[in-house]
Amino acid sequence: GDSVTQMEGPVTLSEEAFLTINCTYTATGYPSLFWYVQYPGEGLQLLLKATKADDKGSNKGFEATYRKETTSFHLEKGSVQVSDSAVYFCALSDLGGGADGLTFGKGTHLIIQP
Amino acid sequence: EAQVTQNPRYLITVTGKKLTVTCSQNMNHEYMSWYRQDPGLGLRQIYYSMNVEVTDKGDVPEGYKVSRKEKRNFPLILESPSPNQTSLYFCASSLQQARDSYEQYFGPGTRLTVT
Numbered sequence: 663g664d665s666v667t668q669m670e671g672p673v674t675l676s677e678e679a680f681l682t683i684n685c686t687y688t689a690t691g692y693p694s695l696f697w698y699v700q701y702p703g704e705g706l707q708l709l710l711k712a713t714k715a716d717d718k719g720s721n722k723g724f725e726a727t728y729r730k731e732t733t734s735f736h737l738e739k740g741s742v743q744v745s746d747s748a749v750y751f752c753a754l755s756d757l758g759g760g761a762d763g764l765t766f767g768k769g770t771h772l773i774i775q776p
Numbered sequence: 777e778a779q780v781t782q783n784p785r786y787l788i789t790v791t792g793k794k795l796t797v798t799c800s801q802n803m804n805h806e807y808m809s810w811y812r813q814d815p816g817l818g819l820r821q822i823y824y825s826m827n828v829e830v831t832d833k834g835d836v837p838e839g840y841k842v843s844r845k846e847k848r849n850f851p852l853i854l855e856s857p858s859p860n861q862t863s864l865y866f867c868a869s870s871l872q873q874a875r876d877s878y879e880q881y882f883g884p885g886t887r888l889t890v891t
Contacts, residue, residue: 666818670816694877698880698882703884704884704885705780705866705868705882705883705884705885706819706866706868706880706882707882708879708880711877711879713877751818751819755876755877762807762824762826762832762873763809763811763821763824763834763835764819764821764880766811766818766819766820767818768816768817768818769818
């Protein structure tokens, strides 16, 4: 079945540091890939997405490129802020068979220190 | 304001006492789903609904029921809750099915404790 693997953390960085959160996936079909963010006490919000190989999703200074050859969708940001502290989930949706829904990674807790 | 609402936000109950968690969306979305979030496991889908009167099992449906009598509402029913259903539950909705890459809009979550 489909699966998503990401570092769980916590990942602790100083403000203005460069961020990378790794995400790799396995899928039987042709997945679309997503990053969702969960701020404390809230539900998840879509951060960015990519629907086919070599697409780059970007939003709020975050970027991720859909790499089919390495089955990866790593999240990057050049200069993080304290307000970026949250839990980040990599996810996929698959056009193949099976239940319709998102398959999530376990989430990466990011802590940005001033 | 476009939103997904869930009630209650927090619930403590005892084993075997039936409960319902309500979910409502005001975006006229066709697709709705329920997830549970557990430490170290991420989010796992419980049930989903493509439209009114159409529901299907997700990855972890055991012990849960759902119904979709109206487009805006998608309640989650636990007929006989057990301690292993202690979790954080999220309702989500989107314009159409997830595999078409539509953005999922999540509610604020319901923290359920079963003793």
